Amino acid sequence: MSSAALTLGAASAAAPAALPTKTLANLASAWQGESNAKLRYELFAEKAEQEGEKQAARLFRATSKAEEIHAAKHAKAIKALGGTLPELVREEVTIGSTSENLKASIKGETYEGQKMYPGFIATAEEEGATKAVKTFDRALQVENDHAMLFATTLRLIGTGADSGFAVCPVCGLTVEDEAFEECEICEEDPSEFIAF
Template sequence: MFSRNVIMMSVAALGAISLASCSPTQPPAANVDSATPVAKQETPTLKNLQAAYNGESNAHVMYLAFANKADEEGYKDIASLFKAVARAEEIHRDNHAKVIQAMGATPKNNITTPDVKSTGDNLEKAMGGNLSQAIKGESYERDTMYPNFIKQAKAESNQAAVQTFDYALAAETQHAQLYTEIKNNLNDWKQASRQFYVCTVSGETFVNSPPTSCPQTKTGKDVEQVI
């Protein structure tokens, strides 16, 4: 009787081990550098990260609203571009959030209702004209905000912050160039003739031809098409 019970217990244990080995593994945690400094108080870089997180959160909402307006007005390619940019801003938002959390803080934003006008006016706003304090244009982020944030993060030896700011800066530079091209050729962007691709780690944005590798991450495996 004793030996029979032992055998039955052994079989049950082996079955449990087999089931455990077949269960799906959990996805890895967010890849944030373990050397990211934990802020015992709010450092300038943490303040900058919070400001960037708030800005990208609002930009994501704004560009989705702009996309709907462009679609209503018949600017199909502009609508698609705004959707791609919204996706890029979402990626930047999430990247900033990971670093904020790694520093021991909670990401905070204040979402405001976008002021949506005509597509031409919306493009002007996206490029930096007449913006609220919550949302800065791509040109401001490219020329002033992110370069200053990167400089401060380097001074604090916060490589994770430098990286997320670098990713955003590269994408905002592309967006500003695209907006300038569209603004000068608005009617050429009415047809749904272009495809848009976004690097899901850096937010870099490309038209028609997806990159073989994303310049910031050096990989082509993290590219998605935005419909």
């Protein structure tokens, strides 16, 4: 082997890996969105409580916790990929009736689950950012479930429904209180779920 080949190989090995810049930007965007959703759902829960919609209030609180978990996972991925966490830019929140808040939530969660996260996953895969793929994929699965839970709860407005919910502390999966063996996304023991 020539000394030129050895030198080239050594230079290649020493070259730092390129940061997945698009993925880091997407993680920052997702972190901002999930952080703001957490705050928004807390406010929606207060409104639902004021209107006597106990099930909606519980669901908004549970979903707020799930979004907090997603934001924390996104922040961890940003740091693991060599990025820095941006400053949180708080969005202005418009609070309507509980029905209006549920409809807005369905729209937001559907967008994240069907448009935003699939695009973020594709970019992360292209850039080889496996930690980002994992956090985006878990969030995608949960956001689709949130949209369905919000739709079900919207149909129950005015009925006095008061079901409870539970949130997986690892991935944020949100479920109605029911018996199951493990989290369908991350396999966490249900005894660890946070009840609402």
